[in-house]
Amino acid sequence: xxxxxxxxxxxxxxxxxxxxxxxxxxxxxxxxxxxxxxxxxxxxxxxxxxxxxxxxxxxxxxxxxxxxxxxxxxxxxxxxxxxxxxxxxxxxxxxxxxxxxxxxxxxxxxxxxxxxxxxxxxxxxxxxxxxxxxxxxxxxxxxxxxxxxxxxxxxxxxxxxxxxxxxxxxxxxxxxxxxxxxxxxxxxxxxxxxxxxxxxxxxxxxxxxxxxxxxxxxxxxxxxxxxxxxxxxxxxxxxxxxxxxxxxxxxxxxxxxxxxxxxxxxxxxxxxxxxxxxxxxxxxxxxxxxxxxxxxxxxxxxxxxxxxxxxxxxxxxxxxxxxxxxxxxxxxxxxxxxxxxxxxxxxxxxxxxxxxxx
Amino acid sequence: xxxxxxxxxxxxxxxxxxxxxxxxxxxxxxxxxxxxxxxxxxxxxxxxxxxxxxxxxxxxxxxxxxxxxxxxxxxxxxxxxxxxxxxxxxxxxxxxxxxxxxxxxxxxxxxxxxxxxxxxxxxxxxxxxxxxxxxxxxxxxxxxxxxxxxxxxxxxxxxxxxxxxxxxxxxxxxxxxxxxxxxxxxxxxxxxxxxxxxxxxxxxxxxxxxxxxxxxxxxxxxxxxxxxxxxxxxxxxxxxxxxxxxxxxxxxxxxxxxxxxx
Numbered sequence: 345x346x347x348x349x350x351x352x353x354x355x356x357x358x359x360x361x362x363x364x365x366x367x368x369x370x371x372x373x374x375x376x377x378x379x380x381x382x383x384x385x386x387x388x389x390x391x392x393x394x395x396x397x398x399x400x401x402x403x404x405x406x407x408x409x410x411x412x413x414x415x416x417x418x419x420x421x422x423x424x425x426x427x428x429x430x431x432x433x434x435x436x437x438x439x440x441x442x443x444x445x446x447x448x449x450x451x452x453x454x455x456x457x458x459x460x461x462x463x464x465x466x467x468x469x470x471x472x473x474x475x476x477x478x479x480x481x482x483x484x485x486x487x488x489x490x491x492x493x494x495x496x497x498x499x500x501x502x503x504x505x506x507x508x509x510x511x512x513x514x515x516x517x518x519x520x521x522x523x524x525x526x527x528x529x530x531x532x533x534x535x536x537x538x539x540x541x542x543x544x545x546x547x548x549x550x551x552x553x554x555x556x557x558x559x560x561x562x563x564x565x566x567x568x569x570x571x572x573x574x575x576x577x578x579x580x581x582x583x584x585x586x587x588x589x590x591x592x593x594x595x596x597x598x599x600x601x602x603x604x605x606x607x608x609x610x611x612x613x614x615x616x617x618x619x620x621x622x623x624x625x626x627x628x629x630x631x632x633x634x635x636x637x638x639x640x641x642x643x644x645x646x647x648x649x650x651x652x653x654x655x656x657x658x659x660x661x662x663x664x665x666x667x668x669x670x671x672x673x674x675x676x677x678x679x680x681x682x683x684x685x686x687x688x689x690x691x692x693x694x695x696x697x698x699x700x701x702x
Numbered sequence: 703x704x705x706x707x708x709x710x711x712x713x714x715x716x717x718x719x720x721x722x723x724x725x726x727x728x729x730x731x732x733x734x735x736x737x738x739x740x741x742x743x744x745x746x747x748x749x750x751x752x753x754x755x756x757x758x759x760x761x762x763x764x765x766x767x768x769x770x771x772x773x774x775x776x777x778x779x780x781x782x783x784x785x786x787x788x789x790x791x792x793x794x795x796x797x798x799x800x801x802x803x804x805x806x807x808x809x810x811x812x813x814x815x816x817x818x819x820x821x822x823x824x825x826x827x828x829x830x831x832x833x834x835x836x837x838x839x840x841x842x843x844x845x846x847x848x849x850x851x852x853x854x855x856x857x858x859x860x861x862x863x864x865x866x867x868x869x870x871x872x873x874x875x876x877x878x879x880x881x882x883x884x885x886x887x888x889x890x891x892x893x894x895x896x897x898x899x900x901x902x903x904x905x906x907x908x909x910x911x912x913x914x915x916x917x918x919x920x921x922x923x924x925x926x927x928x929x930x931x932x933x934x935x936x937x938x939x940x941x942x943x944x945x946x947x948x949x950x951x952x953x954x955x956x957x958x959x960x961x962x963x964x
Contacts, residue, residue, distance in 0.1 A: 363859065365859070365860065366859075368858050368860070368862050368863075368864055381824065382796065382817065382821050382824075383793060383794070383795040383796060383821070383828075383833075384795075384796045384797070384798075384817060384821070385795075385796070385797045385798075386797075386798045386803065387797065387798065387799040387800070388801050388804065389799070389801070390800065390801045391799060391800050391840060391841075391842050402847075403869075406838070406840060406847055406849055407849075407851070407867055407869065409799055409838075409840065410797065410799075410836065410838040410849060410851055410867055411865060411866070411867050413797045413799060413838070414795065414797065414836050414838075414851070414853065414865050414867065415864070415865045417795060417797065418833075418855075418862065418863070418865055419862050421828075421830065421833070422830065422861060422862040422863075423862075426830065429827070432829045432831065432832075433829070433830050433831065434827045434828065434829050434830070435827065435828055435829075435830050436826065436827050437825065437826060437827060437828055440824060442814070442817065443893055443895075444814060444817065444818050444893075445760070445762060445767060445814075445818075445889065445892035445893050446762065446892050446893070446894070447741040447760075447761070447762065447763075448741075448762075448763055449762070449763045449891075449892075450894055450896055451896070
């Protein structure tokens with residue numbers, strides 16, 4: 345008797361459960377595939393039920409199919425772990441399982457920064473630091489850096505003047521200045537690392553070097569860059585009287601094409617061979633005259649130096665000798681420089697100028 | 703097309719009145735994608751030869767990856783169906799019905815393209831009451847039926863609600879025309895995962911084809927003669943046998959035992 349009533353109870357409970365679930369159960373031949381991260385469901389069952397091509401019938405069938413599929417998807421979603429966030433029931437979605445192609449290519453690995461390279465070389469590993477430090481002054485645990493930090497340099501009201509420092513120096517201002525410099529250097533290094541990573545050519549700061557020591561070539565380049573950095577790209581910039589136009593980035597050597605004028609090439613080659621074979625030396629008139637002129641200049645300069653040396657040595661004794669020779673007065677008068685290569689004249693001219701004034 | 707875009711996507715840029723032929727010349731598309739930094743595009747045009755054309759495509763690194771031309775047979779717009787709509791920008795549910803979506807490569811790419819288009823931003827959590835609408839794609843007899851339904855949650859006996867659907871929004875009957883699919887290696891390249899996202903492999907755990915998980919334990923060398931095994935009383939040596947054994951080996955010990963027993 346009891347067994348039967350127990351059985352009946354169980355059967356009734358099962359039926360009640362089935363009733364409850366009837367509204368939400370859907371029967372499908374093949375199970376759907378779910379990708380809950382994308383809220384996606386794929387139904388692989390062939391749509392054999394939808395044979396009707398006509399309008400309203402088809403719509404109703406499609407809707408029926410859709411309703412079944414959506415019911416199954418919703419059943420899955422309701423089974424996910426849910427939590428209450430501000431009076432709304434929120435389900436936590438898993439990661440989307442379907443892989444879709446990326447929009448942009450993978451980012452390239454960044455090159456190591458200077459510190460990272462050094463650390464790798466030396467085998468230095470980052471040491472984990474505690475986030476709080478014991479502060480003796482306030483007798484509590486304070487953070488290592490930031491607001492209300494443990495050893496705050498800026499809050500000191502007394503700084504002892506160190507032994508070797510100037511007593512009138514403002515130590516507080518010195519500290520501030522040092523901090524500013526550190527921050528600026530840090531920022532500079534960070535930007536340099538980024539530029540190195542992107543292989544961007546670092547801007548040359550107008551070609552000038554921060555220390556001021558630059559070679560002649562670098563200064564020339566800086567001057568060229570500055571000239572071109574105008575609105576009309578240097579077209580209306582005046583040049584100094586003796587300044588030559590810049591060489592420009594064009595080709596330094598010109599090559600004839602391989603397959604050109606064969607007759608002309610043959611002629612020039614034969615001419616070359618004839619000249620090489622001839623016994624008499626050839627003379628370039630311009631070069632010869634220039635050489636002669638230079639020789640004459642040098643002789644005159646040598647003579648004048650001897651005269652000036654004699655004179656200078658008699659009048660002023662030893663102290664002036666080295667001083668005068670080095671960086672004399674203003675550079676020598678331009679008369680010496682007419683029609684001569686200025687570089688050559690310049691050197692001698694300076695020395696001359698120093699002596700001539702006396 | 704604006705219906706489609708409007709109700710489905712939040713991030714879109716419109717370029718109207720640009721006459722190009724995407725299948726012949728992709729440079730204008732790539733230019734627009736670079737300019738607006740968008741990777742998905744939809745292009746609609748109409749010729750006598752191809753009436754009511756819609757080209758859906760996606761880009762990888764500002765070059766066209768996949769492009770599929772769909773012809774629209776029947777179109778019902780948002781405005782034609784008069785009922786309440788859901789707010790723009792909600793994440794839709796996507797359902798693909800029909801085995802055709804797995805059979806051919808074209809359909810598979812189309813499926814992935816449509817998912818990419820309509821899925822919206824990836825979110826970790828979703829408000830269960832906020833699931834508003836469903837996009838349902840059915841592949842049947844070479845046609846793809848695209849329907850949008852609004853979700854109505856009805857009471858059922860248990861926690862999970864019963865679903866009723868209401869037609870809303872654009873519905874299209876599409877036919878696949880031309881396709882321009884990326885080559886396999888380009889597709890592979892675009893699918894590459896960065897190292898950080900790859901699932902980390904646990905050491906010493908391997909899986910069987912049947913789904914069984916195997917683990918590996920590394921142990922030190924054991925002296926098997928001193929192994930503590932189960933004691934089977936039946937196999938225990940009887941005293942008589944022990945005596946005969948020990949007689950050969952250790953006579954001294956035997957003597958001691960005798961004395962003890964007395």
